[in-house]
Amino acid sequence: MSRRVIHPWPLRLTHWLNVIAMVVMIGSGWQIYNASPLFGFTFPTTITIGQWLGAAIAWHLAAMWLLVFNGLVYLIWGFASGHYKKLFPIRPREVWSDFTGALRLHLKHEKGVYNAVQKLLYVGVLLAGILAVLSGLSIWKPVQLWFLCDLFGGYFTARYVHFFAMMGICLFILVHLLLVALVPKVLPPMITGGRLP
Amino acid sequence: MIKRRSLLLRAMALGAATPLGGCDYEDPAHPDLADKFLHAMAAWNDRVQAALFDPHTLAPTFRPDQITNPPRFNAFYGIDQVPVVDETTYKLELGGQIQNKSSWSLQQLRALPQESQITRFVCVEGWRVIGQWSGVRLSDFLRRVGADTTCKYLSFKCADGYYSSIDMASALHPQTILALDFLGQPLTPPFGAPVRLRIPTKLGFKNPKSIMQLAVTNIYPGGYWEDQGYNWFSGS
Incomplete structure (x- = not known):
């Protein structure tokens, strides 16, 4: 009996590991940004990870391994399984009609x-x-x-x-x-x- | 509709990263679980950086018109608290695994062949400046005094209480110099007089100023910022 799933397990696993990696990378990245801001604002430290530069860098350079290895596994799986075929082709006309449809909440959701x-x-x-x-x-x-x-x-x-x-x-x-x-x-x-x- | 709105709020709450309490190297003497994890990852990153370090890859050099002027002062204290070292009595002390530990006066250091470079100084905070430094190539100096270059570390102690250390491979890099001059003039106290390390293959805080003692050792010496949680290797 073959069970066809919407999201195969490698996709789910890499998705949730990526959530962890992304939260840590972005949160610590904001704190690193604050040490030498590129623009006229800083990120409030209540939403950053690592409350000072040294700790933020430590988090950033630790989580980068998860981000990169998880990302590589995802990319390799995506190419090997043919997953990326689902992302192409992207036709501008369809993007526009789906976009306006989504704004009017009139977009039907097809599983998979x-x-x-x-x-x-x-x-x-x-x-x-x-x-x-x-x-x-x-x-x-x-x-x-x-x-x-x-x-x-x-x-x-x-x-x-x-x-x-x-x-x-x-x-x-x-x-x-x-x-x-x-x-x-x-x-x-x-x-x-x-x-x- | 109400359900939808609450879900929307929930989604936005999900998006706002919650701060991880305690994960911030607050107390180096009492590391919690997160601190231990970060230490282990930092040790791993030190090994990766040492493997990535190519002794033949040179840091980019720049044109004289690209030099940042005026230079940017940076220390763990204000510019009005900079210690002034008496250059007439100054002696660079040598220690550790070095055959000839006689100390060096400024005059003796100036008598050695001088190397000049216009390189980029990148701070761990993210900013960068370009400057021109010249002085004694550290690898030449270490060979001249009979340093054991099979040792792992070089440690530096400074006039202002700052201390730091670097790996031997980076110390022997051709662009690593004991700088005596900045823009063709002797270093001034805020910028590391009389002798500072200039190592363009590492971040700014690995360029100690006003060096009073240099030692070669196999015992991990740490550093002022490194002991508080900044990555030790901090290579560029």
Whole structure:
């Protein structure tokens, strides 16, 4: 008897491990940002992780291993299983019609199928994640990984790239959580796997 | 609709990362579970950084017009509290696994071949400045005094109570110098007079100023910031 699930277990496992990694990376990243802000604001320390720079860096450089290894497992699984075929093609016309449909709350939800807006958001956040990791590595090792640092226009610019990649990911998380709150039935399958009709 | 709104609030609460209480290296003498985890990860990161360190990879160098002027003062105290070392009586003391432990006057250090570099100084806080330093290449100096370069660590003690240490491989890097001059002039007290370490392959706090004693050892020496929780290797 074959049981077809909406979300296979490698996807669920890497998703929730990524939640932990992301919370720690973003929370500690905000505290690191505060030590030398790029813009005219700082993050309130009530929502940062590690209450001072040394602890925040320790958390950031500890959680980066979870983020990267979990991300690699997810990418390898995604390519090997053909999961990413579900994310393409992305047609602009479909993105627009699904987007306006979602705004009017008239978007039907098909189990196991991504609509065009979802496809665009998921591909976008994957690219933002890769950008965050690469720009982060070039800030961490601007001498040893000089080629990477040069790619981002040097250490100074790489910090801005890293910041905007984080902003992109935060924006995605906001939309992602809002959508889950609006269509709560999509949450249990991300834990149990769910069942395709 | 009410249910939906409460879910929305719940989702937003989920999104706001809650601070992890106690996970902040508050008391180095009494580490809690989180501190122990962070220490273990930091030790692992030290090993990874040592493996990643390539003795032949040079830190990028810059043009004279890219130098940050005026330079940026930074220490664990204010610029009005900078100690002034008497340069006429100054002696660099040597200790640990070194054959010839005679101390060095400023004049003797200046008589050695001088190296100059325009490099980037990256602070652990995230800012960076570009400066020109010159002085004695540390690897030349260590060989001259007969230091045991198979030892693991170099430790530095400073006039202001600051202390730090670096790994031997980074100490022997060609761009690691005992700097005596900044912008072609002798170092001034706020910027590390009379002798400071300039090591562009590491973060700023690994560049101790006003060095009074240099020692070669196999016993982990730690450092002023390192002992409070900053990563020890802190390579760039």
